[in-house]
Amino acid sequence: MTTASREERLEETVYRPLLHTSRAWYAWMAVLVVLMGVGFVAYYEQLQRGLAVTGMRDTVVWGLYISNFVFFSGVSMSGTFISAILRITGAEWRRPITRLAEITTVSALLMCGLMPIVDMGRPDRVANILLYGRLESPLLWDILAISTYLTASVIYLFLFIIPDSALLRDKFAGKVSGLRHRVYSLVSLGWQGLPEQHRHLERGAGIMMLIIIPIGVTVHSVVSWIFGMTYRAGWASTIFAPYFAVGALYSGTAMLITLMIIFRKVYHLEEYLTEKHFRYLSYLLVVFGIGYLYFTFAEYLTIGYKLASEDKLLLESLLLGKYSPLVWGGFFFGQILPIIWAAFRRTRTIPLMLIGSILVNIGMWIKRFIIVVPTLSLPLLPYDWGVYTPSWVEIAVTVASFGGFALTLTLFTKLFPIIPVWEMKEGWEQEKAKQSAPSAGLAAGPTTLTPQTGGARNG
Amino acid sequence: MDSDTSDPNQSGEAGKISRRRLLALIGVAGAAAVAAPLVPSMMGKSTGTASGEAGKKAGGVLRQWTLVIDLRKCEGCVTQDKPPACTEACNTEHFVPAGQQWLRVMNVKSEAGHTYYLPRPCMQCENPPCVKVCPVGATYRTEEGVTLINHERCIGCRMCMAACPYGARSFNWNQPQNPPGATFAKYSPEFPVPHRQGTVEKCMLCAHRTADGKLPACAEKCPMKAIYLGDLTEDIATNGTDIVKLSTFLGENSAYRLKEELGTRPRVWYIPGHGQEYGHHVGDERATQNPRSWQELGATLDKTHEGGK
Numbered sequence: 163m164t165t166a167s168r169e170e171r172l173e174e175t176v177y178r179p180l181l182h183t184s185r186a187w188y189a190w191m192a193v194l195v196v197l198m199g200v201g202f203v204a205y206y207e208q209l210q211r212g213l214a215v216t217g218m219r220d221t222v223v224w225g226l227y228i229s230n231f232v233f234f235s236g237v238s239m240s241g242t243f244i245s246a247i248l249r250i251t252g253a254e255w256r257r258p259i260t261r262l263a264e265i266t267t268v269s270a271l272l273m274c275g276l277m278p279i280v281d282m283g284r285p286d287r288v289a290n291i292l293l294y295g296r297l298e299s300p301l302l303w304d305i306l307a308i309s310t311y312l313t314a315s316v317i318y319l320f321l322f323i324i325p326d327s328a329l330l331r332d333k334f335a336g337k338v339s340g341l342r343h344r345v346y347s348l349v350s351l352g353w354q355g356l357p358e359q360h361r362h363l364e365r366g367a368g369i370m371m372l373i374i375i376p377i378g379v380t381v382h383s384v385v386s387w388i389f390g391m392t393y394r395a396g397w398a399s400t401i402f403a404p405y406f407a408v409g410a411l412y413s414g415t416a417m418l419i420t421l422m423i424i425f426r427k428v429y430h431l432e433e434y435l436t437e438k439h440f441r442y443l444s445y446l447l448v449v450f451g452i453g454y455l456y457f458t459f460a461e462y463l464t465i466g467y468k469l470a471s472e473d474k475l476l477l478e479s480l481l482l483g484k485y486s487p488l489v490w491g492g493f494f495f496g497q498i499l500p501i502i503w504a505a506f507r508r509t510r511t512i513p514l515m516l517i518g519s520i521l522v523n524i525g526m527w528i529k530r531f532i533i534v535v536p537t538l539s540l541p542l543l544p545y546d547w548g549v550y551t552p553s554w555v556e557i558a559v560t561v562a563s564f565g566g567f568a569l570t571l572t573l574f575t576k577l578f579p580i581i582p583v584w585e586m587k588e589g590w591e592q593e594k595a596k597q598s599a600p601s602a603g604l605a606a607g608p609t610t611l612t613p614q615t616g617g618a619r620n621g
Numbered sequence: 622m623d624s625d626t627s628d629p630n631q632s633g634e635a636g637k638i639s640r641r642r643l644l645a646l647i648g649v650a651g652a653a654a655v656a657a658p659l660v661p662s663m664m665g666k667s668t669g670t671a672s673g674e675a676g677k678k679a680g681g682v683l684r685q686w687t688l689v690i691d692l693r694k695c696e697g698c699v700t701q702d703k704p705p706a707c708t709e710a711c712n713t714e715h716f717v718p719a720g721q722q723w724l725r726v727m728n729v730k731s732e733a734g735h736t737y738y739l740p741r742p743c744m745q746c747e748n749p750p751c752v753k754v755c756p757v758g759a760t761y762r763t764e765e766g767v768t769l770i771n772h773e774r775c776i777g778c779r780m781c782m783a784a785c786p787y788g789a790r791s792f793n794w795n796q797p798q799n800p801p802g803a804t805f806a807k808y809s810p811e812f813p814v815p816h817r818q819g820t821v822e823k824c825m826l827c828a829h830r831t832a833d834g835k836l837p838a839c840a841e842k843c844p845m846k847a848i849y850l851g852d853l854t855e856d857i858a859t860n861g862t863d864i865v866k867l868s869t870f871l872g873e874n875s876a877y878r879l880k881e882e883l884g885t886r887p888r889v890w891y892i893p894g895h896g897q898e899y900g901h902h903v904g905d906e907r908a909t910q911n912p913r914s915w916q917e918l919g920a921t922l923d924k925t926h927e928g929g930k
Contacts, residue, residue, distance in 0.1 A: 212818045213777075214795035220721070223779040223792065283777015283792065283819025290776050294757040301756035301780050393750060393786040393883050542788040543741060543879070544729045 171433070172586055173333075176579040179429050180330070181337065183576075194569045201562020204555040205280060213283055215555045221548025222538040226556040227281035229530040230563055233413070234274035235308065235385045236406070236526060237567075240414025241267030242315045243378035244446070246371040255442060257589045258434040261582045262425060263418055264319040269570035270417075271312045273563045278304075280559055300391045303384040311374075311381045318370045320349070321363060325584040328353035345577070382407040389533065395472035396465070396480075396537040405457040409526065412450040416500070416522035419443050421571070423516045425580055434581055440515060444504040447522070451501040458497075476540055485536050488528050496525010685766045685853035686826055687888040688837070689870065690740055691860075694847035696896025697726050697738035697909040701844065707740055708912035710842035713920035714827065718797030718816050723789075723824040724839050728908045735903035737895035740848070742839065743768060743789040743824035744879065744887030751781035751790065760821070766853075766888055767826045769810040777819040786880055787887075790823045800915070800922040814922070836861050845899055851890075 208215050218225045241263035248256035278301075279285055295302050328350035335343060353359055386406035389397035399405070419440065426435045462481075465473040480489050500518035503509040539548035552560075698705045705726040717723055724742045731737070749768050752760050759774040760781055782790045796818040803815040811828035827837035831850065835841070840848035840860060851858030851867045858867040870876075876890040895903050 212793070212795035216794075219794065220782070220791050221788070223782045278778065281778070283779070283821075284775065287774070287776045290757045290759075290774055294759075294774060296756060296758050299754050299756040299780065301754065301778060305756075388780070389783075391754065392784045393880075393885075394783070538783065542786055544727045544739070545788060 168590065169587060172581070172583060175430060175433070176581045176583055177330075177333070179575060180334075180577070180579065187572075187576075191569075191572065194565045194572065197565035198562045198569065200558045201565065204558035204562070208280075208555050208559075209285070215553055217551045217553045217556060219548065219550070221541075221545070222535055222550035224281070224534050224538060225550055226531075226552045226560050227277050229527065229534050230560055231274055231277035231281070232385055232406075232530040232533070233523075233527045234270045234277065234563070234567070235381060236410035236413040236530070237417045237523070238267045238270035238274055238311070238315075238414065239378055239382060239407070239410035240416075240418045241265070241270075242311075242318055242374050243267075243411070244415065244418065246318070246374045246378075249367070250371050250375075253442075254589060255438055257585045258431070258581045259418070259422060259439060259443075260322065260585070261319075261578075262421055262580055264315065264322070265571060265574050265580075266414075266417060266421055267315045268312070268319055269567050269574075271308065271315060272570060273567050275308055275312065276566075277563065300384060300387045304388060307377070307381045307384045311377050314370065314374050314377050318367075318374055321367050321370060322582055322585065323349060323578055324351055324353050324363065325355065326579060326582055328355070329583060330578075342577075379407055382410045389537075394537050395470070395476045395540055396533070399461060399465075401457060401461060405454075405461060408450060408453045408457055409529065412447065412454045413523055413526040415443060415447045415450055416519040416526075419447065419515055419519040420523070423512060423519070425575070429575070429580060431581065434586070440512070441510065444510055444515065447504045447519070448501055451497060451504070451522070455497055455501075458493075472540055472542075476536060479536055479539075480532065485532055488532055492525040492528040492532070495521050496528065497522075500525075682852075682854055683764055684831070684855075685888075686745065686831060687766070687851040687853055687858070687867070687890065688742060688745070688826065688840075689849040689851050689858050689867070689876065689890045689892065691847045691849065691874075691892045691894065692737060692739065692896070693892060693894030694845040694896065694898045695726075695738050695740060695843075695894070696845070696899045696901035697728065697907075698844070699738075699905070699907040699909060700896070700899055700901055702910075704910040704912040705740070706842050706844050707839035707848060709918060710838040711824070712912060712915045713918050714830075714838035715812075716800050716803070716814055716816065716915045716920060716922070718791070718793055718822065719914055721791035721822060722912065723791070723822065726909045726912075728906075730906070735895060736906045737901075737903070738909060739891070740839070741787060741789065741879075742889060743826065744787050744885065744889045745826055747886035747888060748884060750784040750786065750885060754780045754784045756780065763828070765828075765831075767828050767831075768823075769825050769828060770813065770821055770823065771810050772813050772817050772820045772822075773808070775820040777821070779821065781821055786883055786885065790821050792821055793818050798916070800920065802922045806922060845896075853888075 216225065216227075245256065245260040245263040249260065279288060282288065291302070291305060295305070297303075327346050331343065331346040331350050334346065338346075383403035383406065386402035390399055390402035392398060422435050422439065422443075426432060462477070466477055469477070479485055500522045503514050503518040535550050539550065541547055705724075708722055708724050708726055711717060711722075711724045715723065724740055727739045727741060729737050729739050745766060745768055747766065749760075749762055752762055752768060755761075756778060757774055757776055759771045759776070760768060761771070762768050777792070779792055782792060793816055797816040799815040806812075806814045808815065809829070811825065811832065813822070813825070816822065827835075827839075830837055836850050836859070837848070840850050843860070846860040846862055849858040849860045849865070849870075853867065856867045858865050858870060871890055871892075874892040876892050878887045878890055881887075895901060
């Protein structure tokens with residue numbers, strides 16, 4: 163196959179969803195809009211009648227909303243973080259998946275940020291956080307970390323869209339509505355592909371890649387510290403920050419795999435999202451999954467060995483009592499099974515990976531729930547156990563938040579290509595340059611430190 | 622014995638300041654450069670943990686309030702076949718919203734098998750976990766060592782409820798019923814009426830009454846006189862009839878605090894007992910009756926409620 167045809171085919175495939183809208187797409191949008199509509203109705207009900215319409219009460223003061231908050235913050239880890247690491251290490255195979263990874267982060271963070279506001283008793287006073295914010299509060303750390311991560315992720319996503327947007331601006335002129343064309347010209351910031359512009363872009367991207375990694379770590383650490391900074395059994399743990407960060411990587415990688423499989427099928431990306439991508443991401447999933455198993459083991463072993471009074475109650479309720487189906491179910495189906503599937507070539511098939519990666523995230527959502535709710539149900543003094551059953555309002559808002567996550571992704575992929583066309587082309591050009599002058603490539607090898615040379619041969 | 626009561630108060634301050642500094646430093650480090658210009662103003666706003674140092678204030682002594690609950694006298698009002706009078710006094714004094722008990726009397730069955738009653742107000746901790754975690758400084762500690770809530774600032778995140786190891790806080794999940802005229806009552810954190818939906822509530826040691834030289838409602842209405850209001854500054858406590866030297870009273874009677882091991886340093890002390898002074902036997906397992914609400918007790922808002930402010 164020639165390079166020209168390869169490039170043409172790429173544009174043909176990747177631009178198709180931007181120009182053609184199928185009936186299925188409208189049906190899907192209708193489903194999402196309905197889901198979100200029900201969520202809005204539920205939230206309106208909550209605004210009218212107060213949080214009394216939820217299942218939360220004075221003992222279990224947090225429920226589904228905070229579980230969703232932690233879950234979405236975990237999912238957001240996947241994208242930008244993994245994309246930044248792959249770019250820095252010069253992993254060539256990253257090229258088709260970075261955009262999807264980055265928009266996953268942004269969509270998840272939007273929902274993550276909404277959840278605490280939905281959970282607030284006085285959303286009308288949200289401005290008080292800015293007016294009277296106290297840096298001693300873990301909640302403020304969260305607000306700062308998440309807004310910083312969101313800002314950085316949007317910038318990071320945006321930087322790599324600039325050249326693609328310029329391509330669309332030139333290519334789609336006259337083919338799309340004037341408004342949309344104007345969006346493309348606006349986003350492309352006058353990009354002409356000049357060497358000067360490339361230099362600036364690389365510089366900005368280089369800085370963003372470096373800072374986004376520690377920012378990603380802070381987000382998951384401070385989310386854990388909302389719990390870790392209290393005196394509660396099951397929460398007052400020193401390993402919570404790294405535990406959450408590893409859990410987030412596990413959850414995020416699984417979400418990336420799920421979305422890759424879905425978009426691959428829907429947008430016919432089989433040529434670009436290949437067996438290799440799924441294999442490499444499976445390796446990552448296995449590593450993060452085992453890391454997460456290790457943390458889970460360390461967590462329960464240390465509290466289970468000592469069996470301090472409240473820890474004993476908590477552990478009994480988790481492992482043997484009321485929550486044991488969730489805990490053991492989540493453990494087996496969310497950790498053991500998907501890790502085994504991802505580890506062996508035989509089971510690393512697309513359908514099993516799809517099921518496995520979805521199971522991982524169901525398991526991780528359950529994990530968030532059993533971090534939040536059982537600890538709060540524990541009697542702190544000779545009280546009764548707290549009981550919590552989510553109300554329809556909470557369930558509707560939760561479903562709507564997943565709808566919102568999907569909606570952001572769906573709309574984004576209607577506006578911008580889900581595979582970064584210019585980055586793919588850049589990769590092919592580098593490959594071609596190397597093939598035509600292998601000696602030059604070798605000579606440059608030892609002296610250059612730019613990431614591009616790193617894994618190029620594998621690409 | 623003396624050191625038991627006065628030392629935690631004195632020595633605690635150095636630790637508190639360094640902890641605040643440390644937390645602030647961690648916060649600043651984590652907040653990234655974006656927030657740097659905001660730091661001074663944010664820190665300036667965080668007047669939450671007011672210094673608990675004993676000292677003079679203009680026009681008199683700066684009190685350091687504490688409660689002593691003598692469990693030898695508390696039998697949960699079961700021998701009188703009545704709901705706990707302290708809880709009901711609290712309900713009528715503050716128009717405590719339905720379903721909440723700011724002062725809750727618990728039935729405790731000890732591991733040794735005996736039964737006793739444990740009234741649980743807010744512990745007014747010297748190292749209050751709730752104050753630390755509040756994102757907006759809506760809950761704060763006064764100079765007199767009482768933790769209050771500014772219901773006009775509270776955003777209803779309930780982080781303080783998750784942080785409180787005593788379960789002393791309640792939330793207004795819906796709009797609580799207020800007494801007639803409450804809309805025009807002068808709201809203050811010391812006397813938080815009218816109650817507001819979506820905000821956190823708790824015992825505030827009747828700050829509006831102590832300012833006026835009165836006992837908290839629970840202490841005043843306790844038929845057994847089991848609740849003492851104490852002042853660490855003058856080392857004195859009273860239940861309205863007896864006056865005792867606080868440090869001696871606590872020491873001689875082996876007073877303890879709930880969950881001392883956590884380091885929250887509560888200002889509520891308990892003298893161990895099981896209501897024996899009112900003839901309650903350890904085998905008497907009668908549970909306390911449900912306290913009646915302020916509506917059932919027919920409480921109305923009047924001048925006396927408005928307190929000293």
